[in-house]
Amino acid sequence: QTVVTQEPSLTVSPGETVTLTCASSAGAVTTGYYPNWFQQKPGQAPRALIYSTSNKHSWTPARFSGSLLGDKAALTLSGVQPEDEAEYYCLVYYGVAQLLFGGGTKLTVL
Amino acid sequence: QVQLVQSGAEVKKPGSSVKVSCKASGGTFNNYRISWVRQARGQGLEWMGGIIPIFDSGNYAQKFQGRVRITTDESTSTAYMELSSLRSEDTAVYYCATDHGGALLGYWGQGTLVTVSS
Numbered sequence: 001q002t003v004v005t006q007e008p009s010l011t012v013s014p015g016e017t018v019t020l021t022c023a024s025s026a027g028a029v030t031t032g033y034y035p036n037w038f039q040q041k042p043g044q045a046p047r048a049l050i051y052s053t054s055n056k057h058s059w060t061p062a063r064f065s066g067s068l069l070g071d072k073a074a075l076t077l078s079g080v081q082p083e084d085e086a087e088y089y090c091l092v093y094y095g096v097a098q099l100l101f102g103g104g105t106k107l108t109v110l
Numbered sequence: 111q112v113q114l115v116q117s118g119a120e121v122k123k124p125g126s127s128v129k130v131s132c133k134a135s136g137g138t139f140n141n142y143r144i145s146w147v148r149q150a151r152g153q154g155l156e157w158m159g160g161i162i163p164i165f166d167s168g169n170y171a172q173k174f175q176g177r178v179r180i181t182t183d184e185s186t187s188t189a190y191m192e193l194s195s196l197r198s199e200d201t202a203v204y205y206c207a208t209d210h211g212g213a214l215l216g217y218w219g220q221g222t223l224v225t226v227s228s
Contacts, residue, residue, distance in 0.1 A: 036214045038155075045205055045221050046147075046155065051213035089155050091214060097169040099145070099157040099214065 002026045004092050006102035011110055012080050020105045021072040022090030028071035029092060035073035036091040037066055039084075040104075046089065050075060077107075085109040112137035114206050114219035121225045127194040130222045132206030137217075139187040140164045142209045146180060146191040148202040149221075161189065196226045 003025040012018040022035060029035055037050040048057055050066035053073065063078045073092070077084055090102040117131040132144065145160035159170035161180045168180040179192045189206055203221040210216035 034212075034214060038215070040155075045218040046207075046215075047218070048213060048216045051216065055212065057213065057216065091155075091157075093214060097159070097171065099160075099171075101147075101155040101157060104154045 002094060002098070002100060004090060004100045004102040006088075006090060006105045008103065009106040009108065011108045012077075014080055014082055014109055016080055017076065017078045018080055018107070019069070020075045020077075020088055020090075020107070021069060022074070022092065022102050023072045024092055026094070029068065029073045031068070033073075034093040035066070036093075037064075037073075037075045038089045038091065039086045040089065041086045049088075080107075080109055082109050112208060112210060112217040114208060114217055116204075116206060116219040116222045119223040119225070121227065122196050124197055124226055124228055126196055127192060128196060128224050129190055129192040130204050130206075130224070132189045132191075132219050134187045134189070134208065137208070137210070139182075140184055144180070144182065144189040144206055144208045145215060146178075147205045147207055147215070149205070150199075150202040153202075158191070163189075193224075196224075198226050200224065201226045 005023045031053050034052050038046040040046040054066040065076045067074050088105045113135045115133045140163045143160045143162045146158045161168040163182040182189045205221045206219040207215035208217050
């Protein structure tokens with residue numbers, strides 16, 4: 001059974017840069033797995049941020065970027081803002097009947 | 111802009127079924143997959159399955175095979191998720207979300223709380 005793994009929690013200060021990663025037990029996460037990233041704040045539905053590795057939605061702030069780092073997908077926040085405190089989830093596409101979310105990264109901005 | 115509006119909260123008995131709806135507006139309903147994702151309290155997101163309305167055939171995560179059925183009504187641009195043989199562990203917020211362009215789950219509904227309790 002494939003498992004997608006993210007850092008459980010990260011803490012960052014405002015203005016800093018932080019990178020969240022997304023690893024697969026099935027091997028390297030590549031562009032062919034179309035990694036997506038979502039942000040979720042307490043009591044709200046998730047919001048899509050990044051699709052197909054590095055593409056931004058029209059509403060995605062410029063400080064968010066997606067990439068591949070080694071064998072993982074990555075989400076980088078450059079110049080973190082207090083409002084970026086949230087849970088972040090990656091999603092990996094393994095096939096029409098297998099989309100797997102990572103366990104989420106709780107990002108704290110202190 | 112695509113909008114997804116889901117039906118209201120449900121309280122169900124163990125062993126029963128629940129059917130949640132998701133009405134889409136502002137986009138092309140038929141061509142993009144609609145998925146259902148659930149989230150138990152304090153837990154992460156879990157993809158349950160999805161359907162592309164023009165194909166009218168759902169694809170389901172192995173965990174939910176045989177217990178979940180996703181359907182659509184193109185005349186009303188509404189998708190439905192029916193989960194049967196409910197147990198307490200199915201208590202969660204259920205979200206619908208639609209792909210858009212190359213994006214998976216680009217737009218989300220507001221969520222529907224399903225509580226399973228005797």
